[in-house]
Amino acid sequence: MKIYKTIADMRAASRTARYTGKRLGLVPTMGALHEGHLSLVRAARAKCDGVAVSIFVNPLQFGPSEDLAKYPRTFERDRELLEKEGVDILFAPTPEEMYPTGAVTYVTVEGLSEKLCGKSRPGHFRGVTTVVAKLFHIVEPDAAFFGQKDAAQATIIRRMVQDLNLPVEIAVCPIVREPDGLAMSSRNAYLSPQERKSALVLHRALTEVKNRFDQGERNAINLIAAGTQVLTQDPTVRLDYFEIVNPVTLDPVPELTSCALVAGAAFVGNTRLIDNILLP
Ligand code: AMP
Numbered sequence: 001m002k003i004y005k006t007i008a009d010m011r012a013a014s015r016t017a018r019y020t021g022k023r024l025g026l027v028p029t030m031g032a033l034h035e036g037h038l039s040l041v042r043a044a045r046a047k048c049d050g051v052a053v054s055i056f057v058n059p060l061q062f063g064p065s066e067d068l069a070k071y072p073r074t075f076e077r078d079r080e081l082l083e084k085e086g087v088d089i090l091f092a093p094t095p096e097e098m099y100p101t102g103a104v105t106y107v108t109v110e111g112l113s114e115k116l117c118g119k120s121r122p123g124h125f126r127g128v129t130t131v132v133a134k135l136f137h138i139v140e141p142d143a144a145f146f147g148q149k150d151a152a153q154a155t156i157i158r159r160m161v162q163d164l165n166l167p168v169e170i171a172v173c174p175i176v177r178e179p180d181g182l183a184m185s186s187r188n189a190y191l192s193p194q195e196r197k198s199a200l201v202l203h204r205a206l207t208e209v210k211n212r213f214d215q216g217e218r219n220a221i222n223l224i225a226a227g228t229q230v231l232t233q234d235p236t237v238r239l240d241y242f243e244i245v246n247p248v249t250l251d252p253v254p255e256l257t258s259c260a261l262v263a264g265a266a267f268v269g270n271t272r273l274i275d276n277i278l279l280p
Contacts, residue, residue, distance in 0.1 A: 001083050003090045007098075007138050010091045014052065014140050017088075022049040026141035026168075028132060031055040032072035032186035033081050036176040040145040041085045043173050052089035052139050053082055059095055060106075061127030072189050091139060098134065107133040109156045109163070115250040116152040116263055117274065120240050128153055129160050136168050143169040147176075149183055151261055151276045152250060175275070181207070183275045190271040198234050199268045202275040205230040205242065209262050213279050218256045220244040231266060240265035240272065247278065256280075 004010040017024050025048030027040045037053075044051045055078055062068035075092070082090055106126050112118075113125035136144065146154045154172045161170055176184050181203040182196075191199055205227040212226050228242050246253050247261040256279055263276035 001079075001087050001090055003079070003092060005092055005094065005097065007093065010052075010089070010093075010138055011140070013089055014138075017050050018140065023142045024048060024050045024052060024139070026135065026139045026144045027051065027053045028135050028144065028146070029053060029055055030057045030071065030186065031078050032074050032189065033078045034176075034184045034186065034188075036147055036149060036184040038081065038085060039176050040147060040173050041082070041087060043171060044143070044145045045086065047171065048143055050088045051086075052091060052141065053087050054091040054093075054135055054139070056091075056093055056098060056131065056135075057095075058098075058127055058131040060099070060130055061124050063121055063123065066121075067187075067190075072186055091135075098131070106130045107160060107164075109159050112152070112156045112159055112250055116241065116243065116245070117265060118152065120265070125153070125156050129156060132157055133160065133164070133166070136166055141168055143171060145171045145173060147174075148172050148276070148278075149175045149185070150274070151247065151263055151278075155247060155250060177203070183273075185273060187271050187273065191268060195236070195269045195271065198236050199271075199273055201231050201234050201237050201268075202264050202266055202273055205264060206262055206275060206277045209244075210277060210279065213256065220252065220254050220256060220260075223256070223262070227262070227264065231264065236269065238267040240267060 025044030027044050029037050057071050059068055107129045108126045109129050118125045158170050182199055208230045209223045209227040212223055231239050242264040244260050244262050253260050260279050265274045
């Protein structure tokens with residue numbers, strides 16, 4: 001596996017790959033890799049001739065009071081995992097390489113970026129779309145792989161690719177969960193043993209909504225109430241949002257007549273966790 005830290009080296013490598021007719025897949029990550037990330041790597045490997053993974057803890061997508069400084073950084077372990085997965089290229093730039101002094105240009109997907117997590121994390125999605133657009137220009141992948149775990153992010157990136165005519169195929173892969181149902185996340189490492197137990201409420205709330213849906217309930221207000229009730233049972237959990245939206249527009253839906261996204265975010269202690277399901 002080749003490791004590149006500069007944009008120039010990364011671009012030279014991907015151009016060479018493309019000249020030789022290889023289809024290149026990109027998996028953008030912030031590192032602290034787990035099975036969720038590796039599932040994207042495997043999907044990329046299945047669909048592409050070469051796989052590039054980026055590891056970059058993107059300062060632009062963290063708010064001033066968020067966890068940028070303490071975000072887990074486990075580069076050596078990540079490198080070994082990617083090596084084992086047969087990844088061809090690891091792109092790991094520094095913040096200075098990605099955002100040299102004086103950079104003032106951003107990519108914003110208007111409207112969508114203020115929904116779901118965008119409401120409580122102003123500027124977050126602008127940070128995501130700016131870095132992903134930059135990574136697409138630097139790596140020039142044929143396809144890029146994202147997780148359904150960050151459902152709003154996937155919707156917003158698809159919109160950006162469509163609106164800006166970016167020549168990248170977007171694949172969204174299923175959420176990988178722990179055996180008890182907790183969605184895998186690099187942030188799970190922050191949880192104390194007690195918080196780890198409480199963290200399951202998000203999955204429990206989504207399961208409750210799915211059960212009610214399976215029993216025939218289609219009214220969004222009733223389904224949200226059922227999910228919220230589960231979420232608020234644990235006093236150590238602080239609800240951020242629990243919504244049922246159209247997966248393309250991210251606007252709330254009153255009735256679940258076609259595919260809907262049930263998405264929630266909650267603080268368990270100081271750790272903010274997200275999870276979602278698609279119904280049906
Ligand atoms: P992150 O490193 O958290 O920015 O995540 C990098 C990519 O991995 C994003 O596309 C995420 O949606 C995806 N991802 C994170 N956790 C999971 C998971 N549990 N299952 C599937 N994909 C995931």
